[in-house]
Amino acid sequence: MRRDDSLTQHVDWWLLSIVVIMLGMGIANVYSAAYDPDHPNIFDFSQKYGKQIMWVGISIFLGFLVFLIDSDIYRKFAIPIYLFCFSLLVVVLFTPPINGARAWLGIGTMGIQPAEFMKIGTAIVLSRYISTVNVKNQNVQTVFIALAIVMVPMVMILLQPDAGTFVVFTSFFFVLYREGITFDPLVLKLVNAIPGVRFKETWVGSHFIPILFYVVFLSIVTLLMSGNKYEFTFMRGVLIPGFYGVITVITLIALIAYLILRWISSRRDQRRVLLIIVTGWFLSVAVSTTVNFSFSSLAPHQKDRIELVLGLRKDDDGKDYNRNRAMAAVGSGGLFGKGYKKASVASVRSNHVPESETDFIFCPLAEEWGFMGSLVIVGLFMGMLFRIIVIAERQRSTFNRVYAYCVAMIVFYHFAVNIGMNIGLAPVIGIPLPFFSYGGSSLMSFSMLLFILLKLDSQRRDVLF
């Protein structure tokens, strides 16, 4: 059979190697983090490292299965796979809650998290859907279907509740952006509803990711500056701190931008420039005002987390306990670390860093291997991401490319949020570090995501559309 021969020839050894290296390092690291001197055997299945080895074994087995099955199956059976995963998400809501969330579907003592597998289902369906859409001819319906594919599972996940996975699902919006799925039809409908306005296209809907970045940036600035809000001295000592300062700065920037643009642009574009700047100013002020006043309506613990990450508050031994301990563990690693199994802050035994074998697995790693270890980990993830993008861009089929981008974005989200919270740059959101955190569901779902990608890639030449 030609296909079977081609598997070893066409599989992407770079990506496969990175995955295998990560799986190996993951086991070694869980063994160190969760080490129990009473059970020194790494294959002791009563311990987390023993179980992790078992999960790795199962994951590799699943990988082989994926390699054996024709890759066409995912495109063909995309909708049944999606629906199966979704049904699990429905079923899980009827289980008794564990630690306040209905996230686990138990089989004996072993449990799986359907939300982890929903990522695969969503990625496949989204890929299939986008491969059928004519990008140049989008309407409100296409936008709605794309949104529904992503957001319906998100709602189900929020019901569990599982904030971490919920956040991860927003990674699909980057895929939509990459593939040119635009929200313009939707935005046009809203904007053109205003009397006298007639747009054929807006900039907002198609460039929503840069706009999102701008909104996030503006929100952070607003929150940082509105710490001492409503202070306003104008005539004596012109300083205008607080929230109004943000508004003032936005206005000033808008004015300067207008003057510059008017000077450099042709006469014909004058009205356009004015319109863009007025809209930009209006949206900025709206965002800033909304963030400022809606922040207080957030749940208290969410507000705390955001304030702590922004450094607006200090509560090292209270609400900021986890983050502070995690940062101390990472920071104490030094250049070369304390040595394997020598973590004093982040080991499970010392328990200063909670969840150091799952969500905070980066801590023992960074503490024991120092900056060199951190460099290797970040390097591996960066390498993996680049490789996936390279793979994505060489696909002939849209389905394959979109799927590859889905994988890239999911891995990136996990990497960025998880390590971000370990080093204090992101609020504490409980999501695992792919291939490193202890836990079967995450390990299996990431393995399958990547093995499916590898399989799709190895068969890329067979695909005709």
Next chain:
Amino acid sequence: MNLDGRKYVILVFFILVGSIYLIRLFFMQVVDDSWKLRAQEIAEKRKEITPPRGIVFDRHNKKVVTNRSYYNLMMKEEDIHDFDTVAFAKLVGWTKQEVKDRFYQIKKGEGKYRNPNTGKLQANYQKQRPYPFIKELTIDEITRIAPHLEKFPGFYEDLTSMRSYPYSGGANIFGYLNEVSKEEIEEDRFYRPGDQIGRAGIERYYEKQLRGQKGIKYIVTSALNNAIESYAGGKYDTLAEQGPALHLGLDIQLQVYGEKLMQNKRGCIVAIEPKTGEILALVSAPSFDPNILVGRRNIGKNYPKLLLDEGKPLYPRPLAAEYPPGSIFKLLQSLIGLQEGVITPESGFPCTKSMVGCHNHPNANNLPDGIKNSCNPYFYYVMRRIIQQGKKRSIFADAELGLNIWYDYIMSFGLGSEFETDVTGMRSGLIPNSAYYDKWYGHNTWAFSTIRSISIGQGEVKVTPLQMANIAAIIANKGWYYTPHFVRSIGNKGPLPQFKVVHKTKIDSQNFEPIIEGMRRVCYEPGGTGKRAVVEGVTVCGKTGTAQNPHGEDHSVFLAFAPMENPKIAIAVFIENAGFGGVWAAPTAGLMIDKYIHRKVKDKAKEQMIVSANLLNVKARPMKKK
């Protein structure tokens, strides 16, 4: 719309986040040290190990202060579950309410610390920390309780070390230990709450030596404060070091014997080895067993009792009680007279009784007989010759000059000032000089006749028993002394340097011969006042004293050294309100000398007489404090 460019947006985004994270990691892990300090603060703890205190030995290498193991019953609230208060109370012999109260007390009071920001005391009770629930249980108590502790999870026993006094004597010498106060902790970083500190006597004076060196163990702790392992394999740990042994000049058997002799009496015995200045015994009566002040519970129970006892057992009589020396002072007047050349050993003075009273005895025709008879008029004349030497025309100016000459001599005997020595609670006594009398009477308004009572050791003169014993030692040495002290060696390093300095008096040694002869006659010749001090087999030289005082019956005083030829012990006995010195003080001194030199007392009858005598109620008055 060009979608191909969007892959670069995503790539740039990846690179941006990746580099920000790496830069951040580089700063956190390599550049900025504050996280390392924070990690140490979180995970590494210094654990101090307090060594047992140094052991104290007497001159015959007997352990006189040693350590004994006690147990604390510890509790850790976190581990307590299904606690049966009634059964527990029954086990430890408390009431249910007492158990509850103790829990409350621990939670409110233990681990208090001063908040550096507010300056207020804050309770720092933590459920994960062990606290002593009952302190200082004896081995008997803990062997009864321990087997049942498994029924009470969260409770366990913990070994501690406490002082023990095998000879039950010398309480006034050794002092006692108590928990450090907050002020002491703030003053000296060595101490931690719950540590013991010497409160009096040798324990206090040699605190810095006895407490030893604390060991420090660096350990990695968990979030629950449990030790996990030693930090860096114990590389930075230091071992606890027990304080050096103190070797005392004290003879504990003599001390205990002295305390036995002094039972039911008020007063003191001080014995010194003249050659070295080492204190052989320092009895303060009434005395108490030092073992009753071991541990918090005992101190709480017994200290107030001792404080309120009307015999004032806590008052360091031999060091702080300032008595008029009485007739023993005549020895000093004789020495000064001889040294000044105003008398000779052959000088005789009639017992006129006109100026000062006396008892009936033949006139003394020479100095030794004057001492033997303790003739008051004799020494009145001697003193007059010292004070009024006729060097000035004005009688007042002459007396002033004479008194200051006398004062300089007396001061060279270590009187009128505190010894710089290793005992605490000492007082200086009082020796008047011209300035003193000028203050009282006015300049040039007083002469010998005004101050004549000092000639026989009465009046303004005040001397402590330790100083008296030292006078005996000086006479035995013929003119010099070492500062009386307890510790002959710290570990094997010898005594403190100040105890190796010879103090010379201003009296030449040949002038001591007639005085020593007089003291011999006191004990051995007919008419001698101290014949009861005689000990078989040695020649005792002594001098009685009968100190008049405003508090009632005279104090009985005896000062002696023995043997005459090669003095091994100098002793002063002072028994309050016991009357004539020869009756009670002299035989007590004799027994002490016998005990010290022969290690065994042959004269059981005399011993029995002294031991059984109760002199407490002879016009018992509260003791005078200066």
